[in-house]
Amino acid sequence: MSPHPEVDVVVVGAGMAGLVCAHRLRRRGIGVLVLEACDRPGGRTVGAEVGGESVDLGGQFVGPGQDRVYALAAELGVATFPTYTAGSNVLETETGRLRPFRGMAPRLGPSTLLDVARARFRLDRLARDIDTETPWRSPDAAALDGQTLQSWIDRRVHTRGGRRFLTLACQAIWACEPSELSLLHALFSIKSAGSLSALTDFEGGAQQDRLAGGAHGLAARLAAGLDAGLLLNAPVRRIEQDDRGATVITEDGTAWRAGQVVVAVPPPLASRIAYQPPMPAGRDTLLQRLPMGSVLKCIATYPEPFWRTAGLSGAALSLRGPIALTADSSPQSGRCGVLIGFVNGATARDLTTRSEAGRRALLLDALSRLFGPPAGRPVAFAERNWTEEPFTRGAYAAVFPPGAWTGPGSALRAGVGRIHWAGTETSPRWYGYIEGAVQSGERTADAIIRTHRPRPPAPVR
Structure with a gap:
């Protein structure tokens, strides 16, 4: 194993977060190498x-509200x-009956519609008090994180149709069942977007x-700007840190030296990288609890x-x-x-x-x-x-079960030595969306830029 010449920053993962981070660093003259496990850039855009x-x-x-994506699209x-x-939208009932409707209020019957409206209002009201930067410090965080969205629905939603509709909403927004999702995380996600309607609606949402050309086109343009600074089919298996820098080792044994490392992959994949020295116990525990x-x-x-x-x-x-x-x-x-x-x-x-x-x-x-x-x-x-998908293991984002935020949740965004974390899961705004990924990439790049010191020139021999 022979290390390549050192670069300023190695970014692990060429999803939107990693690509945006690398793009921003390169614009400031910082040397970047992006290592991507797949045969294409883009991550969860394809x-x-x-x-x-x-x-x-x-x-x-x-x-x-997704201002950074719009700005990036305009730039590119x-x-x-x-x-x-x-035209009309369609609701299919459990019995197979089709009910056309306009707007975002399907024809569920008066009692069910009222039940759903009250539930949406209550969720928005609860979400207002959530601190998206530190959700575990929100008022009543322990109580909210000690229950699932399902248990809240069972207590607060009284009609069968209302419970079924909110289950459908949970599946559509978080790609999981209400019984798998912490109520605190649901409220955090709502607050991160501004409201439940912002998550569910088309017009205004x-x-x-x-x-134009697809969201994957953004990733393709960012990747094209990296030229030789992007390597595909290069899964990272190990990251070592020492007093002088970090070594990033890919599956084929190639080692890359860097001053800083950005890990911009989904949490389950970040947990499969071997770290030396090992990650703090809190971060290791958190990643073991976050399925996609x-x-x-x-x-x-x-x-x-x-x-x-x-x-x-x-x-x-x-x-x-x-x-x-x-x-x-x-x-x-x-x-x-x-x-x-x-x-x-x-x-x-x-x-x-x-x-x-x-x-x-x-x-x-x-x-x-x-x-x-x-x-x-x-x-x-x-x-x-x-x-x-072997290098995402699911979508749209990682799911926080009860106890994850108020237990080891503070380790999600905290850097460890020379290693920084990026990805939509690390964003306090628009968690699970492309916007969240873009914001996280920019935030991580800015943190590196603030502390970056150019490498001294090699000695003349």
Whole structure:
């Protein structure tokens, strides 16, 4: 094992956080090397060509309040455009009945609608007191973190339809079941976005806009700017620190010396890197407790967006499943129609046990129920099962179970020696979103810039 010449900073992971961090450091003249385990940059943003169009199989939406993503897109020359929302949305009940509705209030019946409205109000009110910088110091943090979102729903939501709808909302937002999620973490996420509506809504919410060419195009442009400063297929297995710097060792035994290291990978993957000296017990304990959410995203492409002609927006909520949520993801050009569908939580984990053909049949059947027989006959179909991705192990983000924030949670963002942490999970704003990743990358870069001292020139021999 022979180390390469030293660089100022090694960034582990070429997701949005790592790429943004490296981009910002390079603009300040700091030498950076990015090591990425996959054969592509982008992390939880990824593109594919489906029916001749580039589509997002990972994160794709942006919305009001996500100022850093919009600024980055403008800097890189990437336009944004609104998600298609004209027409009626569709709610599928557990019995399979279709109920069209407009806006974000599905036709659930008066008592259920009132029940859901009260629950949303109470969650927003509780979230107002959460300190997103230090959630474990929030008022009543121990009590909030000692229960699940499910236990709160059981106490506060009184109608069966209301409980089912809030379960669907939890699956859609956090890609897990309410019984798996700390109430404190749910409130932290709501506060990190500003409100529950900011998380759930299209118009005025996090799903309002899309990026021309796909969100993965942002990652591609950032990666292109790194030139030889990005190495793919280079999983990091070990990071060693000493008085003079850090050594980052990849799977093939190559060692890279650096003054600082940024680890910008999902928490479960950060826990699989060997550290010398070992991580503090608090951080090690925390990472062992943070699974990723479970989500499968499917893309169906059609010759045209036929649902628009029928007066539908392409957005649907299903209490029957397996697809919980759909949206119109057609290209701005209008050359074809594209529907995206999300399968989340326990349902996504169940589908991973089925064959590819079996999954496809179930997913197309669900689309057919929501939008009619033409939806079951796409010209192209693709899926991304994020729970099986070896270098993410799930999406959208890590799930905090009860006790994680108020136990070892303070170790999430705290640097250890020469090692800094980045990634959407470390962001106090827009946790789990591309915006959170961008903010974390910028924050980490700024911290390094503030303390950076140029390396002395090599001695003349």
